[in-house]
Amino acid sequence: MSFFKKLKEKMTQQTTEVADKFKTGLEKTRSNFAGKMNELVARYRKVDEDFFEELEEILIGADVGVTTVMNLIDELKDEVRIRNIKDTEEIQPVISEKLAGLLDKEGDDGTLNIQVDGLxxxxxxxxxxxxxxxxxxxxxxxxxxxxxxxxxxxxxxxxxxxxxxxxxxxxxxxxxxxxxxxxxxxxxxxxxxxxxxxxxxxxxxxxxxxxxxxxxxxxxxxxxxxxxxxxxxxxxxxxxxxxxxxxxxxxxxxxxxxxxxxxxxxxxxxxxxxxxxxxxxxxxxxxxxxxxxxxxxxxxxxxxxxxxxxxxxxxxxxxxxxxxxxxx
Missing domain, CATH: 3.40.50.300 (P-loop containing nucleotide triphosphate hydrolases)
Structure with a gap:
């Protein structure tokens, strides 16, 4: 099962109210970031060096950060080689999966440290x-x-x-x-x-x-x-x-x-x-x-x-x- 399908299944278990807030709140970034990503995938039939160069520009332009982008591109190139990905449409879920991995680090607790007893x-x-x-x-x-x-x-x-x-x-x-x-x-x-x-x-x-x-x-x-x-x-x-x-x-x-x-x-x-x-x-x-x-x-x-x-x-x-x- 692709990352997109797994994520879609997981989102069906979330409340509609929260999902709508994220969807609406990220509208500007989505139209800029994901919109350019979709255009890139549509323009290229195969995953090659030119594709990665343009992807790098899109990510840096979205303020992902140069250091983070360079590491991400290297990881994506490895994934493309390991999975033998040729078609650009196949790489979009992989990009999303890698980005999610940057945010969701193992052992990282994003909840507030609220004390059970006391102030x-x-x-x-x-x-x-x-x-x-x-x-x-x-x-x-x-x-x-x-x-x-x-x-x-x-x-x-x-x-x-x-x-x-x-x-x-x-x-x-x-x-x-x-x-x-x-x-x-x-x-x-x-x-x-x-x-x-x-x-x-x-x-x-x-x-x-x-x-x-x-x-x-x-x-x-x-x-x-x-x-x-x-x-x-x-x-x-x-x-x-x-x-x-x-x-x-x-x-x-x-x-x-x-x-x-x-x-x-x-x-x-x-x-x-x-x-x-x-x-x-x-x-x-x-x-x-x-x-x-x-x-x-x-x-x-x-x-x-x-x-x-x-x-x-x-x-x-x-x-x-x-x-x-x-x-x-």
């Missing part, structure tokens, strides 16, 4: 403008719908309007926000928020953090200070450090991730605005080059459009037409 503290980091505060609001909504009691900590005290923005999201999803005045010490906000979470017996505390100070060193020092306070007050915390990246910024997102990853022990990624880019291949690049699990992706503007990342759903969303059209 779970989630620290959310990222530069200003990537959709960090919005993602926090949507994550709070997701966890609340999962039956968790959630609190938010307004730790981005330096950016004008950041506290008010988080307040709006708190009201929108029905989750309390612990805050102080603009310009307050973020570590002090975290201290108060942890005390409030304990007194209210909350399950999860999600902490917003500063996204830009005078320079990168100041920002990383501030984040380290916040982490120390959290670790002191809740041993073993933060249980997650989620880095928010804007998918529309492409390779720049990788640079941000490397800077934060070296200073804050990032445990997972939230990729926002995937519905707004035709270069959703950045998901493959960040997954491969950073070796960090993608835990959530943003597929729209609504409060329930932040979805737990599912590698199979993502690949199906990219190649839906080709998968659905394959003969049973």
């Amino acid at each position: 779970t503290v989630i620290l959310v980091v990222g530069v200003n403008g990537v959709g960090k505060t919005t993602s926090i609001g949507k994550l709070a909504n997701y966890l609340k719908n999962e039956g968790k009691s959630v609190l938010l900590a307004a730790g981005d005290t330096f950016r004008a309007g950041a506290i008010e923005q988080l307040d709006v999201w708190g009201e929108r999803v029905g989750v309390p926000v612990i805050k102080q005045q603009a310009g307050s010490d973020p570590a002090a906000v975290m201290y108060d928020a942890i005390a409030a979470a304990r007194s209210r017996k909350a399950d999860v505390l999600i902490c917003d953090t500063a996204g830009r100070l005078q320079n990168k060193v100041n920002l990383m020092n501030e984040l380290e200070k916040v982490k120390r306070v959290i670790e002191r007050e809740v041993p073993g915390a933060p249980h997650e450090v989620l880095l928010v990246l804007d998918s529309t910024t492409g390779q720049n997102a990788l640079s941000q991730a490397k800077a934060f990853g070296s200073s804050t022990d990032v445990s997972g990624l939230i990729l926002t605005k995937l519905d707004g880019t035709a270069k959703g291949g950045i998901v493959f690049a960040v997954r491969q080059e950073l070796d960090l699990p993608v835990k959530f992706i943003g597929l729209g503007e609504q409060k329930d459009d932040l979805q737990p990342f599912d590698a199979d759903q993502f690949v199906y969303g990219l190649f839906k037409e080709a998968i659905d059209n394959e003969q049973a």
Whole structure:
């Protein structure tokens, strides 16, 4: 059974609502990425060096990342030789299978580290403008719908309007926000928020953090200070450090991730605005080059459009037409 058929069978077991969110949210990337792939397959009758050169250009153009693409092309060439593939139509499911393998690494758990007993503290980091505060609001909504009691900590005290923005999201999803005045010490906000979470017996505390100070060193020092306070007050915390990246910024997102990853022990990624880019291949690049699990992706503007990342759903969303059209 081909990979397309296996994936199609697996998708029939998924909820229609989730499948539709992935399908709709990835429409721009699908029309760009998969559309060019279909054209390539239609133009070439056989799998040769020219075919691979054009495939390489398509993948790099979709922001999959040069290093990832070069390794992928080498693997595809090996598969073509081993399976004795001649027809270009036969290679499309193989390409999809290899891409899925890049996302779904063995032993990788993309679920949130929620504590069975006691308070779970989630620290959310990222530069200003990537959709960090919005993602926090949507994550709070997701966890609340999962039956968790959630609190938010307004730790981005330096950016004008950041506290008010988080307040709006708190009201929108029905989750309390612990805050102080603009310009307050973020570590002090975290201290108060942890005390409030304990007194209210909350399950999860999600902490917003500063996204830009005078320079990168100041920002990383501030984040380290916040982490120390959290670790002191809740041993073993933060249980997650989620880095928010804007998918529309492409390779720049990788640079941000490397800077934060070296200073804050990032445990997972939230990729926002995937519905707004035709270069959703950045998901493959960040997954491969950073070796960090993608835990959530943003597929729209609504409060329930932040979805737990599912590698199979993502690949199906990219190649839906080709998968659905394959003969049973």
